[in-house]
Amino acid sequence: MASERLTERRRVYQQYKADVKERGKPFFPYAMWHDTIMSLVVVVVIIGLAVVWKYTTPGNHHTTDPGWLGKLYDNPADPGTINFVPRPDWYYYFLFYLLRIFKWPESVLLGTIGIPTIALLLLIALPFIDLRSERRISRRPVAIIAGILVVISMGVLTFKGATAKEALGSELLGHVSAWAKKEGYTGNQAAVKGAKLFAVSGCLNCHVYNGDGGQNLGAPELTAEGAKNKGIAFQIAHLKCPSCKNPGSPMPSFAGLGDDRLKLLATFLESSKGSK
Amino acid sequence: MATRTKPTRGQQLQEAINYPLDWVEERSGLVGGIKYFLFRKVPGDVNWFQTLGSATFTAFLVQALTGVILAMYYKPDPKDAYSSIQHITNDIFAGWLVRGMHRWGASVFIILMFMHMGRVFLFGAYKFPRELNWIIGVLLLAMGLGEGFTGYLLPWDQTSYWATVVGININGTAPFLGPFLAQFLQGGTYINADTLSRFYAIHMLMIPGAIAALIGLHMYLVIRLGVTSPPWSKEAAGTGPLEQPSQNGTARSGLTRPGTRKDGR
Numbered sequence: 001m002a003s004e005r006l007t008e009r010r011r012v013y014q015q016y017k018a019d020v021k022e023r024g025k026p027f028f029p030y031a032m033w034h035d036t037i038m039s040l041v042v043v044v045v046i047i048g049l050a051v052v053w054k055y056t057t058p059g060n061h062h063t064t065d066p067g068w069l070g071k072l073y074d075n076p077a078d079p080g081t082i083n084f085v086p087r088p089d090w091y092y093y094f095l096f097y098l099l100r101i102f103k104w105p106e107s108v109l110l111g112t113i114g115i116p117t118i119a120l121l122l123l124i125a126l127p128f129i130d131l132r133s134e135r136r137i138s139r140r141p142v143a144i145i146a147g148i149l150v151v152i153s154m155g156v157l158t159f160k161g162a163t164a165k166e167a168l169g170s171e172l173l174g175h176v177s178a179w180a181k182k183e184g185y186t187g188n189q190a191a192v193k194g195a196k197l198f199a200v201s202g203c204l205n206c207h208v209y210n211g212d213g214g215q216n217l218g219a220p221e222l223t224a225e226g227a228k229n230k231g232i233a234f235q236i237a238h239l240k241c242p243s244c245k246n247p248g249s250p251m252p253s254f255a256g257l258g259d260d261r262l263k264l265l266a267t268f269l270e271s272s273k274g275s276k
Numbered sequence: 277m278a279t280r281t282k283p284t285r286g287q288q289l290q291e292a293i294n295y296p297l298d299w300v301e302e303r304s305g306l307v308g309g310i311k312y313f314l315f316r317k318v319p320g321d322v323n324w325f326q327t328l329g330s331a332t333f334t335a336f337l338v339q340a341l342t343g344v345i346l347a348m349y350y351k352p353d354p355k356d357a358y359s360s361i362q363h364i365t366n367d368i369f370a371g372w373l374v375r376g377m378h379r380w381g382a383s384v385f386i387i388l389m390f391m392h393m394g395r396v397f398l399f400g401a402y403k404f405p406r407e408l409n410w411i412i413g414v415l416l417l418a419m420g421l422g423e424g425f426t427g428y429l430l431p432w433d434q435t436s437y438w439a440t441v442v443g444i445n446i447n448g449t450a451p452f453l454g455p456f457l458a459q460f461l462q463g464g465t466y467i468n469a470d471t472l473s474r475f476y477a478i479h480m481l482m483i484p485g486a487i488a489a490l491i492g493l494h495m496y497l498v499i500r501l502g503v504t505s506p507p508w509s510k511e512a513a514g515t516g517p518l519e520q521p522s523q524n525g526t527a528r529s530g531l532t533r534p535g536t537r538k539d540g541r
Contacts, residue, residue, distance in 0.1 A: 009403075009404040009405075013404065013405055016504075017502065019319075020319055024317030024318055025317065026315045026316065026317060027314060027315065027316050027318050028315060031318050031326075034324060034327050035330040038331045039331055041331075042334045042384060042388070046338055046380055046381045047373070049376065049383075049384070050373050050376025050379070050380055051373070053380060054373075054376055061372075062365075062366050069380070072372075073362065073365070073431050074433035074435040076358040076432065076433055077354070077432045077436065078434065079437070079467075086442035087435060088425075088428065089382075089383075089424055091387075091421070092425075109451075112449050112450075113450045113454070120414070120418065123414045124411050127402045127403060130400075135399065135504070135507040137507055140400065143397070144398075147394070147397055151394070243448065247449075248449040249449070250442055250446045250449060252438070
């Protein structure tokens with residue numbers, strides 16, 4: 001059976017070769033002319049993007065303010081300031097947003113590693129899954145529908161990733177007293193200080209706390225983190241090295257904050273018993 | 277005895293051109309190879325969509341060229357990386373253009389790879405005997421995305437730094453290989469000064485070398501196996517078995533392929 005299919009595929013290919021030999025046209029000049037025009041279009045588009053990027057940057061085109069196509073550069077990297085938005089380049093948005101759909105800890109591995117690996121393996125396996133010689137679009141409904149679904153889902157994920165809201169530290173500082181009231185730690189000075197650190201350290205770019213925050217990268221909600229009673233020592237150790245405590249966690253180390261501030265953060269987390 | 281006629285100017289010119297070509301041809305076969313490349317037959321109805329592959333290659337060449345120029349000024353060291361990027365963007369003549377072309381050429385390259393892949397998928401051009409070339413293409417796509425990931429860190433600004441921290445952490449979560457991959461990328465247990473130079477080496481030597489080699493193989497296979505015709509093509513080469521003139525002359529016979537070919541016209 002299988003060899004019959006192989007014989008058929010070989011026959012189709014031999015026929016293709018004979019047909020092209022008999023009725024095809026030489027690559028040069030016609031096809032090559034089309035290739036040349038298309039390549040020129042590509043180069044012009046790239047130059048155009050570079051020009052728009054530079055000349056829509058406000059001021060003297062040297063600033064870190066975004067133009068139409070984004071910033072020329074952000075502020076210099078500072079491993080000490082943790083208030084960051086872990087945002088990849090736009091063509092990774094579909095993966096970036098995929099991670100929001102999955103929740104720590106049950107299924108986040110599926111989003112970070114599982115689905116991309118499966119997608120890559122499926123792509124490699126495609127010619128061995130689809131073994132028919134048939135190439136006409138109307139006779140390949142399964143392949144075409146699968147292709148359209150992939151394009152739509154990648155488009156939606158990219159769009160959602162691009163428009164995902166980001167939490168900004170300066171606005172969030174104003175929410176601290178409301179959090180403290182809801183969670184009932186207004187009298188605990190260390191916890192309130194920790195909450196302020198929490199607001200400005202970029203934690204809410206991924207985590208959710210009392211309705212604020214970004215829900216990125218499968219980060220768990222922290223509104224009732226203290227109710228789990230993991231203890232201040234655990235919280236500090238986890239902040240220093242998240243993946244040591246939770247293998248597989250993509251959270252970066254916050255050891256750069258220093259022991260004193262980590263203790264405040266840990267106190268804040270342990271005082272967050274859930275909103276009342 | 278033949279009299280020796282003086283060669284005309286045209287003949288002399290011809291000989292002057294042919295001599296070096298023949299010299300190269302005799303020693304390498306390159307001229308014949310290029311002739312074969314240029315004058316090989318492709319189906320008569322190749323489509324504009326089929327220029328996406330060479331367009332992707334052009335985008336790669338733009339990346340290679342602008343990358344080499346950037347490498348002349350960029351300093352892969354946490355102390356100097358950011359200021360060298362500012363220097364390229366603001367001080368060097370047309371530096372902003374070269375960097376802008378590299379930065380946006382990356383996006384164009386990746387879009388074109390996806391479009392080219394979509395075209396191959398739509399045309400069913402991954403089918404026998406082109407399976408291997410499809411796999412090479414998938415590897416090229418993965419490597420192109422790897423270029424995007426490693427290049428993103430190089431400006432050493434806040435966005436690139438923290439995106440890479442999280443990106444490496446995500447790599448580290450993979451079962452079995454993950455921790456090793458993360459450690460290899462970082463050059464240590466944590467992101468450090470060596471991480472930047474390591475990303476730089478991967479970005480400008482390791483992956484581009486592999487991409488160039490695979491593109492060569494990819495194109496070799498395209499030339500060897502031939503270009504597919506669009507799947508909607510009526511007269512095109514190698515259409516499927518259903519379009520064969522039917523033996524017992526049912527309605528389908530002669531619909532899309534003239535039956536005359538059978539007797540070896």
